[in-house]
Amino acid sequence: MFDPIPWLILLPLAWGCLAFLAGVGRGGRLAFAGLIIQLALTIVLARQIAMEGARHYAVGGWGAPLGIDLYVDGLTGVMLLLIHVVTLPLVVYARAYFSCQAEGVGYFWPLTLFLLAAMNALFMSADIFNIYVTLELLSLAAVGLVAAAGSAGPIAAAVRYLLVTLLGSGAYLMGVALLYGTYGSVSLTVLGPLLAATEISAAVFLAAMLMLTGLLLKTALFPFHFWLPPAHGSAPAPVSALLSALVIKASFYLILRLWFDLFAPLVTIPVAQLLGGLGAAAILWGSVLAFMQVRLKMLVAYSTVAQIGYLFLLFPLMMLPIPEAAESALQGGMMQLVAHALAKAAMFAAAGVMVLSAGKDDIALLSGMSSHLPLTLFAFALAGVTLMGLPPSGGFIAKWLLISSAVNGGQWGWVAVMILGGLLSAAYVFKVLCQAFLPPVAGVKFKPVRRVLEWPAFLLALISLLLGFRSGEILSLLGGG
């Protein structure tokens, strides 16, 4: 049987190297072709997981502990599918974007492909040290992408992002060292049962704290969100879309993995409540700040801060003693993750087109956009529908599941936060739409943009909107592994 697992890591690395050799600004076509192949491989893999369940793969035939062990299950399958479905339209978008705005293309293509390789490897890694390596690769590629725009603002944002992410992965690695020192293994499959079977020592507790904190820092959960808006808001639009939609999801995925596979014996209700509380604060604070922004891309970036909060509501809800409530919380959280990735990619892509056309990143300049770029504005609005959690979007299904979990568990505080968060997100989305519906200011000329620039955002937004109808399949893949 053909096994796509190693190819999902090797191919993007190979494309990345080729694109690097091709030189500055080149490799778009290669990335496009490569992504189509990888998407096909991911679909094959997802089908295999759905039919045969989770499995291990030993790289080069060397199993753990000497070799590198890879592991795929339903969660991996969903994440892999997600990143490829999001990236493919973004590749088309980026090619058109950089042909209009060559500034910032730099080594966009090789870095993006390395980013993909790192993410693929991260999702399939089965040991905590290998996860560290992929996490660092991911961060370095992401920082490179932010810095590519080249002027002072993005560089400063990139430096800040780099330092934060290094601090985060340092904390994570320290946790790995402590765990290895205690148990003599880094494999998730070995460590999990060990932790469950033995008395938890202070070192392990410390390790869990360090790893969790490090990953929270990288996920930009409130109050660690300070680095995210400048980094995501000042990068070129295709980069912002990749980072906001996917990169932060990678570290969230790790939190989820570690929380359930590794630290399940350690987690307590107060810790879960704390994470949920931070999530709630992120929802409210991020939404309010998003509403107050004057720059379009900063608004979208703060909206990411807010939307990350929903993901963390999953943790307290998962601790509920009612099994159905816990299950629908996990499902809701995953739907939110998928829906937000698609919608945020669409929103950044659409915002990028509008900024390109207006010539400057300023919400006040959007007057008249509704007649100049109706399709892009429509894409922005559809993505907004997902973020607001309105039907029939994937965001709605997510919110439905999360709210019903909270209601079943009698957790009215979380219900109130989610409802309020939805209304606040409506406020910032419609702030943009209202401005765009106003008649154009006299004397302001919009630059014409290429049609191919408008469609990827629309496509992504449409997928996020129609996702609601197909959520059953995603969740069955998730549960199948």
Add this chain to the structure above:
Amino acid sequence: MNFNGSLPLLVLASSLVPGMIIFFLPESRIRLRTTLNLAGAVLKLLLIGYMLWGVQHDQSYVFRYDVLPGLELIFKADALALLFVTLSAALWFLTTLYAVGYLEGSPHRSRFFGFFSFCVTATVGVAMASNLFTFFIFYELLTLSTYPLIVHRGTEAAIRAGNVYLAYTFTGGAVLLTGIVWLYGLLGQVEFTHGGVAAILGSEHTAQLQVIFLLLIAGLGVKAALVPLHGWLPQAMIAPAPVSALLHAVAVVKAGAFGIIRVVYEVYGIEFVQTLNLLMPLAVVAAITIIWGSLRALWQDDLKRCLAYSTVSQVSYIILGVALFGPTGTIGGVVHLVHQGIMKITLFFCAGNYAETLDVHKIIEMNGAGRRMPWTSIAFSVAAFGMIGAPLTAGYISKLYLSQGAEMVGMAWANWVLTASSLLNAAYFLPILYRLWFENQPQMWLHERIHVRGRWETHRLLLMPPLITAAATLAAGIFADTGWSPLFWVKLIAEVEFTVK
């Protein structure tokens, strides 16, 4: 999937698909756009006609789709659904004709007609939804697709009105969602069932069920413009006339009222609501809304705002009818869903005609307009008399059943409310009619748009729809006892709701 199962989908698609195509048509393809619109509207009417025939012959039209295990999308064309579907489809057809004439030559028509079709799709979805989950999906879609129509003109005032509209409806939607999810948590997945389903929960859930009922009614009451949740409706009158006509007189407010009907009869069950002691508060809120809306209408100088407050008042007749615990009251309330629709849309069409032809927006400017535009004014007068409840009109039938219903259950105060409201209706409509017919015309109409005149008093497409609906207002009153009247259909529905246990 068999043919009967796909019919509800086809009814949805008959406006959704044209809408999607229209979005991508360039502005200049007027003929193609109009053809698509009208073809969709006619097709929808034909499909509905077929289903009306089928439902009378005990066919059922149900479509199911599992979104998630335990979360189903269900469309079902039952008698109540078809009542609302028929109303909105017929009025959509007329309003499309009207809008083609009204918007001739104005910009962004592709966008307008695209969203217009989406709105109708959402309304039809609200009507055919057969559980609260499906209902909510289309209820929110209706909000989303109406917003671009309200802000269509893109002026500051329009944007402000749009914001008010969103603030009200999204908050209402959030409240409604909370109620629905809570109810799902208690009941699991339930379909709308004659006689209601919540009663099985028993007495230990009484308090919870009362709170949920409050949440649901508050959420739906925003769109149904129950006082004090009505603030958005007069503001939304900034929209172009066809939007006010179809959406704010028919689709949006009716979606709220229709939802309340569904919740009371088919989720809770009218008897269970009575045992929860919730019917009386509902009746009181409806009564307050009726009086308050009429009182506010008295003080308006802008014709459309006056009509808007009149809508606030009239929609609550439906709620009042529902809250009168008895079949006669139900008939009066539910039939008013249709009657109010055709009467109010006539009034809005006429208001649009005055505005478009003579640039008359204020009531004081209407002096003598009856001489200049006799046909429009006749339609306006018929509908106004209908609103007052004059005999031979549709409004008379509604009020007759409502007051009989009130008497039967011994709620004499409701009769007083109805009488007071009729008097107030007369108090704000009769002066308008007096101005129309008995005041002298001004020397010249300041902003008369001669170019649209032609042989008729105004554009042909603007004149036909109000005449048809005015005729329907009379027909529904005069032929109320025949087998094809709305009243007959509503009697069937009421029979089912009150006999099936």
Add this chain to the structure above:
Amino acid sequence: MSSALIYACTGAALFVFGVTGLILLSHLLRKILAFNIMGSGIFLVLVGLGQRSGTPDPIPQAMVLTGIVVAVAATGLALALVRRLLHFTGEIRLPEEP
């Protein structure tokens, strides 16, 4: 106290110094140095705790080697970015929080 534990404790102390420096210092070169100190601390812990009854364990050594490579790459990137920042702003510190 065994020598392994001494290594580990020194490593932990270095880690804390490094993290403190990384957060508190404002000069970017110092921040980068602090990051390297933090990294060295982690490697010491890894090697120190990784010993089993006195015999060196090859796995943590391999990990440390990998870690060093990653740290060098990150330092390189950081230095390059800081130089660019110096070029644009004339300062080796981050501008105030936006």
